[in-house]
Amino acid sequence: MPGFLIDLEKRLDAFALEGSNPTFRLFVSSDPATSIPIGLLEKSIKLTNEPPMGVKQNLKRAFTFFNKEDIEEKEGRVKSILFALCYFHTVMSERRKFGPKGWNMKYPFNMGDLRDSSTILNNYLENNASSGKVPWDDLKYLFGEIMYGGHIVDDWDRILCAAYLDSIMQDSLLDEAELFPYIEGKNITFRCPPQGPYEKYIEYIETECPPETPLAFGMHPNAEIDFRTTQCLELFRQLQEIQPKDGGAAGGGGMTLEEKIKEFMLRVADEAQLDSNKLNIDDIAGKLSEDGRTPY
Numbered sequence: 001m002p003g004f005l006i007d008l009e010k011r012l013d014a015f016a017l018e019g020s021n022p023t024f025r026l027f028v029s030s031d032p033a034t035s036i037p038i039g040l041l042e043k044s045i046k047l048t049n050e051p052p053m054g055v056k057q058n059l060k061r062a063f064t065f066f067n068k069e070d071i072e073e074k075e076g077r078v079k080s081i082l083f084a085l086c087y088f089h090t091v092m093s094e095r096r097k098f099g100p101k102g103w104n105m106k107y108p109f110n111m112g113d114l115r116d117s118s119t120i121l122n123n124y125l126e127n128n129a130s131s132g133k134v135p136w137d138d139l140k141y142l143f144g145e146i147m148y149g150g151h152i153v154d155d156w157d158r159i160l161c162a163a164y165l166d167s168i169m170q171d172s173l174l175d176e177a178e179l180f181p182y183i184e185g186k187n188i189t190f191r192c193p194p195q196g197p198y199e200k201y202i203e204y205i206e207t208e209c210p211p212e213t214p215l216a217f218g219m220h221p222n223a224e225i226d227f228r229t230t231q232c233l234e235l236f237r238q239l240q241e242i243q244p245k246d247g248g249a250a251g252g253g254g255m256t257l258e259e260k261i262k263e264f265m266l267r268v269a270d271e272a273q274l275d276s277n278k279l280n281i282d283d284i285a286g287k288l289s290e291d292g293r294t295p296y
Contacts (some may be wrong), residue, residue, distance in 0.1 A: 009040045053097075055090055055216050056209040063084035063205065064113055066118065068198045076195035077134065078125055078172050082118060083201060084168050084192055085143070087179050089114045091150055091164060095217055098227050102217070103160075107151040117147045134174075142166040164218075181218035188215055213294075221294065 012026070028044070030036065052058055063086045071079065092109045095102030120142050124135055143149075144158075144165045152158050167181050176191045184191065193204040212214070214223040253261070 005037055005040060009037050009043075012043065026045075028285075039180055054095060054212045056205060056212070058090040058094055058207045059086055059209065060202065062111075062114055063201060064087050065114065071198045071201075074122075075125075078121065079195050079201070080174050080192055081121060081125075081134070081139075081169070084173055084179065085114065085117055085121065088148075088164060088168055089117075089145070090163070097231075098214070098217075098219070098223055099230065101219065101223050101226065104154040104157050105152075107157075109148060109151060113147050113151075115145050120147070134171070136169050140169050143169075180216055182213055187216055188213065190216070224294070 015024070052061055055237055063083065066082070071082070074082070089109070092107075096106055096109075121139065124138060124142075128135055140162070144161045149158060149161060152161060164181070168177075168179060170177070173192055176194055178189060178191050180188065181192050188210050189209055190208065193201055193208070214227075217223075
């Protein structure tokens with residue numbers, strides 16, 4: 001983090017006292033960092049832009065990254081390949097949440113990779129428009145070895161990336177091919193949508209994308225157990241970090257902070273009648289079919 005931020009904080013304090021223009025605003029952007037001065041953060045209105053969770057939301061974000069006008073003017077095969085490219089980007093990004101089961105290292109895949117890959121796609125298909133053939137091998141090499149593969153340093157991760165592209169980037173993609181890998185007999189499917197207008201692709205993602213499942217990545221459903229466990233531990237770790245570190249005694253003989261928390265929790269437990277509202281786990285388990293059982 002640049003060292004000038006400490007000086008910036010002092011200058012802003014001086015500007016506030018010197019009667020600066022009331023319309024003056026300062027915008028500062030940054031990647032996640034722990035070295036930003038606390039005083040600067042306290043004076044700021046903070047906005048964060050984080051990628052959404054889940055295949056559906058990430059796929060929708062990837063596809064809507066492109067303007068409607070840009071999509072509408074493309075020919076049908078370009079639309080299909082671009083949709084598959086958005087799915088590929090989603091898979092590459094979302095696998096990171098599974099930790100070592102997803103990738104051996106945490107790679108910084110981003111929207112710039114998707115943007116540049118779409119530019120390559122347009123250029124290659126324009127140059128090969130007369131032949132009518134899609135240069136699948138060239139596209140797979142550029143996507144898997146240069147654009148996304150440029151981030152990958154592990155040999156096994158590179159093989160996995162190539163396997164995804166081999167599964168997706170083929171002639172059957174233009175005939176609404178299956179996108180989820182290794183789902184034979186799993187009673188789940190997500191195919192490339194038929195070629196159509198921009199709104200139809202958005203509607204297809206909203207209505208046809210299955211619920212969140214590791215099967216979308218070619219992984220066993222049990223992979224979700226470890227992911228959810230890690231997610232839970234991280235949540236409680238963050239809660240511990242933000243809780244008060246020192247209860248301290250309140251002035252005037254009042255209760256300490258810990259005593260107030262205990263009183264509040266007792267009141268919540270009494271009003272919510274937690275003991276009488278406990279879920280009957282055995283009854284719920286008896287109503288579930290074998291197909292309905294998930295890691296949840």
